[in-house]
Amino acid sequence: MIQAADTSRRPLYIAIGTIVALVIVALTAVLARPASVELDSSSPEGIVQRYTEAVIAGDDPTARESLAADLRQECDQIEAYGRDDTRVTLSGTTEHDDKATVEVTVTQNGGGVFGGEYTSDERFHLERDAGEWYITGTPWQFTICEETGR
Numbered sequence: 001m002i003q004a005a006d007t008s009r010r011p012l013y014i015a016i017g018t019i020v021a022l023v024i025v026a027l028t029a030v031l032a033r034p035a036s037v038e039l040d041s042s043s044p045e046g047i048v049q050r051y052t053e054a055v056i057a058g059d060d061p062t063a064r065e066s067l068a069a070d071l072r073q074e075c076d077q078i079e080a081y082g083r084d085d086t087r088v089t090l091s092g093t094t095e096h097d098d099k100a101t102v103e104v105t106v107t108q109n110g111g112g113v114f115g116g117e118y119t120s121d122e123r124f125h126l127e128r129d130a131g132e133w134y135i136t137g138t139p140w141q142f143t144i145c146e147e148t149g150r
Helices: 002-031 044-057 060-064 069-073
Strands: 086-096 099-109 117-129 132-137
Touching (some): 044 086, 044 099, 044 132, 069 132
Antiparallel strands (some): 086 099
């Protein structure tokens, strides 16, 4: 009888072993994910990276440093939308003389009962002033000053 009980539990042991193996593989994949690369802080991409990191972290004073001077001075502070669980991926950059557009993909956790994610393609607008790039327009998710929303 003891032998019959051990035989009937074998599928259970195999299932538990498989689940444990899958959890280990998933954790390894998450922990081995490369950290984001720090972009040149004097480039339009680097300015957008520094700005979005500051907004996501809730560090609005640091984020405002990346805004054009007139926008910093006239900033009617508003709360940025959905700072939690937000990822920003660089899609491309277009530069024309002293203007640049940085295209990004914004992914946010949808939360709610069913979970899921919301992804949108967005643009940051920048202008060069005295050799430095500053943000003049932000996507709605990253608007901290009313004047920058486009």
